Amino acid sequence: MKAPSPQQIHHYAAYCLGLKNYLKTPGDGRCHPSIPASDLLWAVVMGYILRVSSFARLEWLSHSPARANLGLPQGFSDDTLAYFTERLDASTTRTALAATLQQAKRHKAFENSRFIGLALDGTAAGHTCKSPCRLCHPVKDSKGVIQGYLHYFVMISVVGTGLPLAFDVEPYGPGDSEYAAGQRLLQRAVSLLGPRFADYAVADAKFATAPFLHTADEVSLPIVTRLKDNLPELYAAAQARFVPQPPQAVFEVDGDRIEVWDAEDFAPWETLQWPSVRVLRYRQHKPNGTVIEAYWHTNFSIRQVGSLSLFGIAKSRWQIENQGFNEAKNLHGMEHIAHHEPNSLLLGWLLLLLAMVIERLYRVRYLHRGDHPLRSAIDLVYCLWLHLGRSPSPNSS
Numbered sequence: 001m002k003a004p005s006p007q008q009i010h011h012y013a014a015y016c017l018g019l020k021n022y023l024k025t026p027g028d029g030r031c032h033p034s035i036p037a038s039d040l041l042w043a044v045v046m047g048y049i050l051r052v053s054s055f056a057r058l059e060w061l062s063h064s065p066a067r068a069n070l071g072l073p074q075g076f077s078d079d080t081l082a083y084f085t086e087r088l089d090a091s092t093t094r095t096a097l098a099a100t101l102q103q104a105k106r107h108k109a110f111e112n113s114r115f116i117g118l119a120l121d122g123t124a125a126g127h128t129c130k131s132p133c134r135l136c137h138p139v140k141d142s143k144g145v146i147q148g149y150l151h152y153f154v155m156i157s158v159v160g161t162g163l164p165l166a167f168d169v170e171p172y173g174p175g176d177s178e179y180a181a182g183q184r185l186l187q188r189a190v191s192l193l194g195p196r197f198a199d200y201a202v203a204d205a206k207f208a209t210a211p212f213l214h215t216a217d218e219v220s221l222p223i224v225t226r227l228k229d230n231l232p233e234l235y236a237a238a239q240a241r242f243v244p245q246p247p248q249a250v251f252e253v254d255g256d257r258i259e260v261w262d263a264e265d266f267a268p269w270e271t272l273q274w275p276s277v278r279v280l281r282y283r284q285h286k287p288n289g290t291v292i293e294a295y296w297h298t299n300f301s302i303r304q305v306g307s308l309s310l311f312g313i314a315k316s317r318w319q320i321e322n323q324g325f326n327e328a329k330n331l332h333g334m335e336h337i338a339h340h341e342p343n344s345l346l347l348g349w350l351l352l353l354l355a356m357v358i359e360r361l362y363r364v365r366y367l368h369r370g371d372h373p374l375r376s377a378i379d380l381v382y383c384l385w386l387h388l389g390r391s392p393s394p395n396s397s
């Protein structure tokens with residue numbers, strides 16, 4: 001197999017992932033563009049794969065000898081990227097991301113999984129001390145003095161499949177709320193992916209509000225959320241019932257001993273229009289003596305999903321933290337603001353997710369096929385950088 005290169009990744013994205021039309025016409029909103037949208041879009045996406053998120057660094061790269069190997073016919077300025085991303089249509093990229101996931105599912109990228117989940121979680125990124133945009137939330141010190149601004153958004157990811165893929169974000173400004181953004185995001189995700197794509201939604205306790213759970217009902221997705229003292233009556237009722245009892249079952253998962261308590265006849269709180277609530281408590285004993293205890297609640301019945309499967313679903317929520325936010329922030333620059341303008345910020349996050357989806361499917365599913373060993377993410381990045389330094393191969397087309 002030829003060594004990985006940006007051209008090979010472009011070919012893979014265009015023809016194996018079905019992104020050819022999107023990469024050519026990604027929703028350009030500029031009136032008189034001098035540089036094609038396809039080149040600027042590819043520069044930003046490839047930049048995230050190469051872990052270069054700054055528009056100024058992309059400008060430098062586009063004027064360097066590496067330009068031809070990046071697949072860019074001409075150089076551009078960071079202002080060109082700012083102007084382009086301010087006007088790029090978000091819905092075109094969101095639709096392309098969802099279509100890529102549908103294609104991956106059709107090509108059995110998630111075949112080892114009994115259940116496909118959608119995890120939602122919120123985060124903050126893009127700290128700035130410059131003048132605020134409409135998405136800026138003030139960050140105050142202990143005396144109430146504004147020390148800067150942060151941008152908040154909810155992200156959604158396919159989880160529970162061994163190949164977590166985050167595919168959309170919904171920002172929310174200071175007058176909005178995390179779970180309202182989560183409602184919009186879940187509705188849009190199901191409308192783009194189709195009603196039968198996923199088997200469940202999973203989220204942390206802050207999403208355990210009646211309006212959010214009812215949104216999951218409206219899109220016909222069973223929902224699993226963490227139960228903490230933000231729902232004091234249900235939490236107290238579950239503790240009162242489970243703590244005095246011995247565990248109903250004990251499982252072994254990856255060397256850990258898991259004790260579970262599970263019942264589906266708890267009363268819903270006043271505003272929740274469910275006939276009853278199922279609560280799972282688990283105590284996970286690690287070999288080193290650490291014990292992790294947690295409560296989760298759901299509208300899955302025990303007949304649909306047993307205690308061990310529900311434990312696995314609850315644990316799948318961590319994939320949006322570990323393979324989602326952590327990798328996006330620590331490796332691909334999600335914390336960084338390339339251009340401080342609301343649409344540009346949104347498109348930056350969406351194109352970063354697109355880059356991660358392309359990179360993961362290419363590395364884990366395409367390069368790994370046959371008897372090739374799984375290439376690490378950093379190994380692929382080094383390989384691509386080495387390729388950028390080579391003399392460009394003559395065009396044989």
Ligand SMILES: [Zn+2]
Pocket residue numbers: 132133134135136149151340
């Ligand atoms: Zn801002």
